[in-house]
Amino acid sequence: MRVEQFLRDSAQRFGDKVALVIGDARVTYRELDRASDRLAGALAARGIVRGDRVIVFMDNCREAVIAIFAALKAGAVFSPINPSTKADKLAYVINHCGARALITQDKLRAVASAALADAPSIALTVVAGAREPILSNAVSFEAALAADGAPPVSPGIDLDLAMLIYTSGSTGFPKGVMMTHQNVVAAATSITTYLENTADDVILNVLPISFDYGLYQVLMAVKVGATLVLEQSFAFPQKIFAKMKAERVTGLPLVPTMAAIILQMRDLQPNDFPHLRYITNTAAALPPAHIARLQALFPSARLYSMYGVTECKRCTYLPPQELARRPGSVGIAIPGTEAYVVDEHGARVAPGVVGELVIRGAHVMKGYWNDPEATARALRPGAFAWEKVLHTGDLFRADADGFLYFVARKDDIIKTRGEKVSPKEVENALYALPGIREAAVVGVPDPVLGLALKAVVAADPRAKLTAHDVIRHCARHLEDFMVPKLVEFRDALPKTESGKISRRLVAADSLEPAA
């Protein structure tokens, strides 16, 4: 089965049902199916063919959902890019995967336009909400929808790539996780099974759909014929809660930062949300105290603690009935898959022993785009000669009943606000600031962010750099979540015996909590 079939099936079964609620707008399944057919037709008519990469550089808007399904219906591979991405990184991704089309929106035109100057592979740009004059050689999204185009009859099979999800790599350059239609269908089927999703669900998503946790809210809602309430941000939780009541929301996906914000609110009452059936959390474990308070505030909702990596979408979930007994666990393998802990030789270890988490299942990626070395490190021979299994790079242990506990990452990747940040990528940006001689980026504990990014730098005193200068520079070159919150100046950074700057030694000196 291919992913666009989710939409065709739901449009067939629930044509007049509301698929998306965005602001005051409502889009039915039939409308979403037709709009994506037309855009797919427009893409095909302009030369986009099976296997072409299509960048979707948009915020959480109706057009982004249409663009994703249109790319699939055209037989293409979509790659969603965070709307706070800057031009040089956008150009890097376009060039890395040789993307043929870019679908974006007017508010991002300045970044898109700057990236396109360095991205010769792009043959087609589609801009939603464009004011005149639109980018040179660009097509208006609205004009493409108005034309009566039709997608190709046979876009491909389910072994074809459906999407490339770029994720932070420890080298400082993002890696493109290759997911086939089969991978996506397997992950979406497994997750909607344990969440017991049905067409009666109303799921509220504020997470960016460029982030796989947010993206899958779209894919899974469409798969089961549920209604998705799509919001841009969690900046004003009161607005979100009003929406949850008005739309009778049944499912609320969270990351720990959102949970921390909810728990800082003063006037929420238990039972304010009687329709809420479940809450999910992933990206990092919730502190047990937060779990207890969320359960008290949302007594009707089952709370799912989950764990995942982009390379297989989701690894584990804790059945809600186990939460009281094992609040620190992220559970067991998701349905239809296996998750286990191995030693450095790949052999399974006994309960209680720390080792690397390995994942086996139809949801495991095909590798990293155009990066055979990184692929060989992640996908390695397993117990059977005929298959490879995913080495997550995360250290775990299991308890006597097989429930899994996150221990640490093997590499230096930092999780902040639920997103993965490569300290190397931030350091590369820091070194581009004149006056910076040495730089290391570490995570320091923060009650809301989980870890806050801290840049520890040694600067040339003649440059007279301030913390503001450093943060401003980063904000102009990195996505929002990668910008350090804190800056510390030192005369020199600690080094290893070989003379390399040691993030571990820097971190040991930086353990005071963030302000």
Place this chain on the structure above:
Amino acid sequence: MRADTERKVRKFIEDNFLFREDRAAIDDGESLIDAGLIDSTGVLELVAFLEGEFGLRMADAEIVPENLDSIRAIVRYVESKDAVAA
């Protein structure tokens, strides 16, 4: 009084949010969210500043764009709280 409130609010926004962006100034009525200046943690920082600086206590229902999404809205909100307290 109003000018003083506005000066403090503007200074806080400029010192904490505006410097991240590639721009020199912000209009009184400009949406801080649409301009990409504040996000969910930025709103928390803004609320903590207003409570500390002006001795307010913001109810959840007051933490809404109508009160916080532009310098003008923030000043109007702070002044309205002052009027109630006076």
